[in-house]
Amino acid sequence: FPLALDSFRLNMLAKYLSLAFVAVGLVLCWGYGGILSLGQGVFWGLGGYCMAAFLKLEAAKNIAAEAGTDQIKALTTVGLPDFMDWNQVTELPYIWYPFKSFPLTLICMLVVPGLLAYIISIAIFKRRVNGVYFAIITQVLCWIMEILFVTRQGWTGGINGITDLRTCLGWDLRTDSAHTILYFITAVLLLGGILVSKRILHSKMGQILVAIRDMEDRVRFSGYDVSNFKTFIFCFAAIISAVGGAMFTLNVGFMSPK
Numbered sequence: 001f002p003l004a005l006d007s008f009r010l011n012m013l014a015k016y017l018s019l020a021f022v023a024v025g026l027v028l029c030w031g032y033g034g035i036l037s038l039g040q041g042v043f044w045g046l047g048g049y050c051m052a053a054f055l056k057l058e059a060a061k062n063i064a065a066e067a068g069t070d071q072i073k074a075l076t077t078v079g080l081p082d083f084m085d086w087n088q089v090t091e092l093p094y095i096w097y098p099f100k101s102f103p104l105t106l107i108c109m110l111v112v113p114g115l116l117a118y119i120i121s122i123a124i125f126k127r128r129v130n131g132v133y134f135a136i137i138t139q140v141l142c143w144i145m146e147i148l149f150v151t152r153q154g155w156t157g158g159i160n161g162i163t164d165l166r167t168c169l170g171w172d173l174r175t176d177s178a179h180t181i182l183y184f185i186t187a188v189l190l191l192g193g194i195l196v197s198k199r200i201l202h203s204k205m206g207q208i209l210v211a212i213r214d215m216e217d218r219v220r221f222s223g224y225d226v227s228n229f230k231t232f233i234f235c236f237a238a239i240i241s242a243v244g245g246a247m248f249t250l251n252v253g254f255m256s257p258k
Contacts, residue, residue, distance in 0.1 A: 002183065007176040014183040014251040017190050019044075021244020024193055025237030032201055033233045034213030035130070039138030040241045042145050043113035045257065047242025049149075050109040052162040052255035053099035056081045059166060081162070087154035095155070102169060109246050110239050117238035121231035128227075130216070149257040161256025165249065173253060186247045193240045200236070209233060 002010055022040045029035040060081050080092055098104040120141070124134060149156045157163070166174060173182070200206055211219045212226055220226050249255045 002180050007179045010183050011179040011251060014179070014186045015248060017183075017186045018244045018248035018251060020190055021193060021247070022241045024190070024197055025241045028197055028200075028233050028237045028240075032206065032213060033209045033230060034216070035230060035234060036132075036135040037138045037234065037237070038135050039141045040237065042138075042142055043117060043238035043241040044245035044248075045145070045149075045255070046113045046116065046245065047109050048245030048249040048255040049156070049162065050099065050105055050112060050242075051246040051249040052165060053096055054102060054105040055165040055168055055249065056162050057096070057099055058168070059164060062167065081157075082164075083157045083160070083162075084154055089154040093155050109242055113238045113242035114235050117235040118231065121227070121234050125227035125230045125234075146257045157256070159256070159258065161254055161258075163254040163256075165253045168250065173250060179251075182247070182251050186251065189243055189247065193243065197236075197240070200233075205229065205232070 001013060005013065022044050025040050025043075026037065029037045029040075080089065084092075098108050120138075124137060129137070149161075150159050152158075166172065172178060201209070208219065208224060208229055212229060216226055245255070
């Protein structure tokens, strides 16, 4: 594609590939596990927000270095993004502290969505809630998270989200070469996720997942703990979706709840 498409269209293709991570998660959950999750966007968004938080703090440092006014310098030396200043937030919220470090950001990008998926799984699958009830619960989760991110404007940027993300570790994300490199990174990560997913599906676990999808009660009566298998595949799908959200943030340069 880089040989046939210009930078703009290549960047658009990378955005579409970022969304494909969610599709892979849905194939695992619904296609093979019979778990209809309407809340994969939550995990995708959490991964994107984790990456956006790191990029925004870096942008605040860059503004501090380039600004000529004492007021802007005073705000950005403590690492406050611009939308926090607009909402009269005077100190960096504690949940933003891990995003000062890129390695910690990568860890949070995987752990936060995975942990949320695990909590949901334990609360629902252990009580044998499935089918349309599980689908409705995950959809409600999307609405709850959207309302939370929109109303906490001083922490999340509100309806506008986290915008104006230009660099990552000093690397300008807006250049044509950056678009090409990010496309390859997105494609490689997506292919890696697909290969790992196929490895799982071709294992004994994959066979049990299909059995759970087709006849859950028989699998349970055979001595397997169905909730553990559902929890694993749901958490794994959440982590894959989160990686896609992070790559979307890098490719687009912003992340918002809409």
